[in-house]
Amino acid sequence: MDLDLNLTVIYETLLAGARSVGAEITSPWFYFQLGLILIGAGISYGVGAVVRSRIDLGHMTMGWPAPLRLFGRVLVSSASTAVFAIVMIAARTGMIAWTWPSRSYLLAVAAKLALAWLVIRLATSMIRNGFLVRLVSLSAWLVAALSILGQLEATLEALDSVSIMISGLRLTPLLMIKLTVLLGVALWLTNVASRFLEGRIAQSRDLTPSIQVLLIKLVRVGLMVVAVAVVLSSVGINLSALAIFSGAIGVGIGLGLQKIVANFISGVILLADKSVKPGDLVTIGDSSGRISAMNTRYISVAAGDGREFLIPNEDLVTQKVVNWTYTDKNTLVKVNFGTSYEADPRLVCQLAVGIAAKSPRATKGKTPTCLLTEFAEAGMKFTLTFWISEPDGMDAVRSDVMLALWDAFKREGIRVPTPIREIRVRDGALAVEATIDSPNGGPVPSAGLA
Numbered sequence: 001m002d003l004d005l006n007l008t009v010i011y012e013t014l015l016a017g018a019r020s021v022g023a024e025i026t027s028p029w030f031y032f033q034l035g036l037i038l039i040g041a042g043i044s045y046g047v048g049a050v051v052r053s054r055i056d057l058g059h060m061t062m063g064w065p066a067p068l069r070l071f072g073r074v075l076v077s078s079a080s081t082a083v084f085a086i087v088m089i090a091a092r093t094g095m096i097a098w099t100w101p102s103r104s105y106l107l108a109v110a111a112k113l114a115l116a117w118l119v120i121r122l123a124t125s126m127i128r129n130g131f132l133v134r135l136v137s138l139s140a141w142l143v144a145a146l147s148i149l150g151q152l153e154a155t156l157e158a159l160d161s162v163s164i165m166i167s168g169l170r171l172t173p174l175l176m177i178k179l180t181v182l183l184g185v186a187l188w189l190t191n192v193a194s195r196f197l198e199g200r201i202a203q204s205r206d207l208t209p210s211i212q213v214l215l216i217k218l219v220r221v222g223l224m225v226v227a228v229a230v231v232l233s234s235v236g237i238n239l240s241a242l243a244i245f246s247g248a249i250g251v252g253i254g255l256g257l258q259k260i261v262a263n264f265i266s267g268v269i270l271l272a273d274k275s276v277k278p279g280d281l282v283t284i285g286d287s288s289g290r291i292s293a294m295n296t297r298y299i300s301v302a303a304g305d306g307r308e309f310l311i312p313n314e315d316l317v318t319q320k321v322v323n324w325t326y327t328d329k330n331t332l333v334k335v336n337f338g339t340s341y342e343a344d345p346r347l348v349c350q351l352a353v354g355i356a357a358k359s360p361r362a363t364k365g366k367t368p369t370c371l372l373t374e375f376a377e378a379g380m381k382f383t384l385t386f387w388i389s390e391p392d393g394m395d396a397v398r399s400d401v402m403l404a405l406w407d408a409f410k411r412e413g414i415r416v417p418t419p420i421r422e423i424r425v426r427d428g429a430l431a432v433e434a435t436i437d438s439p440n441g442g443p444v445p446s447a448g449l450a
Contacts, residue, residue: 033095033106040087040110048080074125078118085114109148116144139181178235186227194220213278213294214271259314263297266313270294276316276323281391283322284311290392304392324391330363331391335384335401338376340415345372345380348414355404356386361397363387379417 055076088111095104120140127133146152159174198216201207207215270276271294280291282301289303299316301309324331335356339348349370356368368386375381384405388397409416 029103030106033104036091036107037088037110040084040091043087044080044084047083051079052076074121078121081114081118081121085111085118088114112148113141113145116148117141120144175235175237179231179237182231182234183228186231187224190220190223190227194223211271211274214268217267217271217296259312260297263313266317267294267296267299270299270313270316275326276321280326281324283324284309284315284319287311329390330366330387331389331394333386333388333394333398333401335398335405336381337384337402337405338379338381338417339409340379340417343380343414345382347412348380348382351408351412352382352384352405355408356384356401358404359386359388359397359401361388361390361393363389 088107092104092107092111095107117137120137124133124136124140127136143152146155156174159177160172163170163172165171194216197219201212201215201219204212276282276291276294276299278291278294282288282291284301287301287303287309289301289307289309291299292302292308293300298310298312301311303309335352337352339345349372352370353368356362356370362368363386366387368384370382370384373381373383384401386401388394408414
């Protein structure tokens with residue numbers, strides 16, 4: 001690494017600027033112009049406040065397109081700047097008619113700076129990001145100010161005079177500024193182009209959702225790579241000079257970025273094999289919900305209760321995933337319940353099948369089934385199964401069917417077994433007796449400890 005500092009250019013530039021400022025502030029006309037500038041600033045501030053209070057932008061711009069409404073809002077908010085520029089131009093004209101033009105140079109500079117700021121604010125009115133608007137406006141106005149003051153060339157030379165050599169690549173502050181500005185513009189244009197192409201891809205009905213997401217991501221990454229390559233070439237950076245960084249990137253991937261790369265590759269695999277896609281209802285470990293978005297590093301699973309799980313793509317490739325809507329959205333609902341031995345099992349199955357068939361969510365083409373699965377100690381156990389067309393709200397459907405079963409059992413006098421446990425202590429010894437409902441309605445004692 002070689003550091004080349006050309007301090008002579010910087011020193012001479014600063015010295016010349018200091019001499020110029022020192023010569024000007026000793027002149028009485030400097031303070032006269034400064035007074036006029038302060039008076040113009042006060043007038044413009046008052047006029048701008050009156051304009052903003054008298055003009056109702058909401059009523060005036062009603063029905064205008066969004067860009068025109070934004071332009072009008074910026075124009076009204078910049079009324080003070082416009083008035084200040086007009087006042088400075090009028091004062092400059094009067095000073096030229098009254099005395100030497102050199103004695104009103106400060107007024108000309110103030111008027112040009114105000115006009116430059118006004119033009120820049122109107123030009124950036126189409127940008128919606130507030131931070132970006134301020135950054136672009138201040139940067140452009142700084143360049144305009146240096147040009148108006150005649151210091152732009154000297155500033156550029158000073159920024160280019162300090163350099164750092166890295167493997168034949170000469171890095172200067174001017175080069176970094178150019179690279180930052182051009183890269184920001186290129187990425188903004190890339191974002192605009194990618195949004196346009198994404199809209200066209202999303203409107204295509206011939207592509208599945210997973211293929212659409214894959215194409216969108218490939219287009220976005222491809223445009224970014226092209227934009228970066230074009231910007232580097234435009235500022236004079238040879239891409240072959242960056243070969244030294246490839247080893248560092250490889251070491252970084254080996255040490256700490258392997259998970260990021262694995263998630264990226266896993267995301268491409270998921271989009272290509274279409275095992276999961278946006279809109280699928282999935283269960284991954286303890287997380288269940290519908291896939292709302294598939295990103296480069298993770299997928300977003302909306303649980304339906306306000307929570308959203310961000311699951312790395314690698315987990316979907318290496319772990320067991322339950323996709324409720326992979327090939328068929330029809331879902332089997334199981335309801336387990338029990339009755340006492342006094343009930344007629346055939347009547348119980350008939351009631352359960354009828355209740356499931358009447359459910360609004362039940363699939364009409366598939367008949368529900370009810371099976372007697374076990375003669376248990378506390379009673380008979382049944383399993384009711386029926387199909388619904390969508391897995392969403394499966395728990396609510398199961399709850400509605402169980403409530404309907406409860407009402408039907410109450411009407412028919414069918415009892416649900418409720419085991420009762422009794423503990424008795426006799427003669428200082430602990431005797432445990434458990435009683436449960438018997439088929440004839442009486443308690444059945446179990447063996448105890450005397």
